[in-house]
Amino acid sequence: MTAGCTRRALLLSSGALAAAMATATGRRSAMAASQTVATRPAIRAGVLKFGTVSWELDTVRANRFDEEAGIALQLTELAGNQATQVALQAGAVDVIVSDWLWVSRMRSQGEALSFIPYSTALGALVVPAGSGISGIADLRGRRIGVAGSPLDKSWLLLRALSADRYGLALDRDAVPVFAAPPLLNGKLIDGELDAVLTYWPFAARLEAQGQRVLMTVSGMLEALGQAASVPSVGYVFKEQWARANPAALAGFQAAVAQARTLLAGTGAASDAAWNRLAPIMKAEDDATFRTLRDRFRDGIPRRWGEAEREGAAKLYSLLASLGGRELVGDGRTLAPGTFWTGAE
Structure with a gap:
């Protein structure tokens, strides 16, 4: 065997040994990690x-x-x-x-x-940026989108506040529309709703688009004498x-x-x-x-x-x-x- 062949054989043997050692080390590390997770x-x-x-x-x-x-x-x-x-x-x-x-x-x-x-984090009542609605009293006769069902907690609180402060029965004096939050957001943007009472991530998206938060649910709680925290x-x-x-x-x-x-x-x-x-x-x-x-x-x-x-x-x-x-x-x-x- 020539000297060149000998060197090549040695290099190949060394590489195979190094690869085998690396594989063994990797297996041990994986086993150790697995054991750590198991504990x-x-x-x-x-x-x-x-x-x-x-x-x-x-x-x-x-x-x-x-x-x-x-x-x-x-x-x-x-x-x-x-x-x-x-x-x-x-x-x-x-x-x-x-x-x-x-x-x-x-x-x-x-x-x-x-x-x-x-x-x-709670939701909020949001109206279009250019809306003439300036307060809860202005919701009379308005189309209000409500995320969820008639038993949604925010809707119950808004109804209680409207009745307590302004004598409004929003289930009769307004037009509530119950639907999923993404649909309500789209309808507010398109002008099909006058206000939307929705969960905080969807209210945040409307706020980021320039729509106006009329009142947060935390604000409703405070107005009703409840703890907002x-x-x-x-x-x-x-x-x-x-x-x-x-x-x-x-x-x-x-x-x-x-x-x-x-x-x-x-x-x-x-x-x-x-x-x-x-x-x-x-x-x-x-x-x-x-x-x-x-x-x-x-x-x-x-x-x-x-x-x-x-x-x-x-x-x-x-x-x-x-x-x-x-x-x-x-x-x-x-x-x-x-x-x-x-x-x-």
């Missing part, structure tokens, strides 16, 4: 693909806040709010986002669910699961808190986190992106203590009187245990 309790969260909760939980995973908190967060995309509720009840997921009215209703029916806050929706889970997995729940709360701190910030790190979320936010333009970001930040809970829980109980009583059994079931007062305060 962390998994939390399965049911989310809507384009729901705003995905912004928070995607931030948790992208920044590995779940790893830091000792958990493995897994996201399961579901088709709608009812699907998330069914998945939780069936045990297919551990955590979903829903409102505390539903949690209280389930508890009154014997299903022990509990709630921790996710967002205080009460969370509208939160993370919901089975009480039995929480008691059996206190470390996992604590880790989930810690990871979410880190994500909120990052998203609420005003520095370069927060900007980068939001820019990374832009594709799932589905913002049509920069103005929409900024408005969605700002309204999300506005809804991040700042406090959650006894005062807020008492405010929720007071609001429950008001909503129960407005919506009746169709809204809250048989529970005339907020069910004890609706709000998770710890394993005690």
Whole structure:
């Protein structure tokens, strides 16, 4: 064998050995990562693909806040709010986002669910930029688009405020149109509706297009003597699961808190986190992106203590009187245990 052939043989042998070593190292790293994940309790969260909760939980995973908190967060995309509720009840997921009215209703029916806050963001009543409507009193005879059904909480609050302050029965003195939020937004832009009462992400999109927010739902609450800082929706889970997995729940709360701190910030790190979320936010333009970001930040809970829980109980009583059994079931007062305060 020539010297050149010997050198080539040595190089090929060395390359094969290096490749084998790299493969073995990669396998060991993958096995170690797998073992690390296996030692962390998994939390399965049911989310809507384009729901705003995905912004928070995607931030948790992208920044590995779940790893830091000792958990493995897994996201399961579901088709709608009812699907998330069914998945939780069936045990297919551990955590979903829903409102505390539903949690209280389930508890009154014997299903022990509990709630921790996710967002205080509520909707708004929006009118066209050039509208002559300057206040609630001007809604008489107007076509009002309402996101959801006649039992929508914002609609009940608007009706209560209109009756209390202006003697208006909006279900009779106006023309309510109940439909899905995207359809209502389009009809307002096209001039087919005089006002739209809708959920905050859709109100934010209208605001970004130059439409005018006549009144927020938070403003309605304040006008009715209610606390506007009460969370509208939160993370919901089975009480039995929480008691059996206190470390996992604590880790989930810690990871979410880190994500909120990052998203609420005003520095370069927060900007980068939001820019990374832009594709799932589905913002049509920069103005929409900024408005969605700002309204999300506005809804991040700042406090959650006894005062807020008492405010929720007071609001429950008001909503129960407005919506009746169709809204809250048989529970005339907020069910004890609706709000998770710890394993005690």
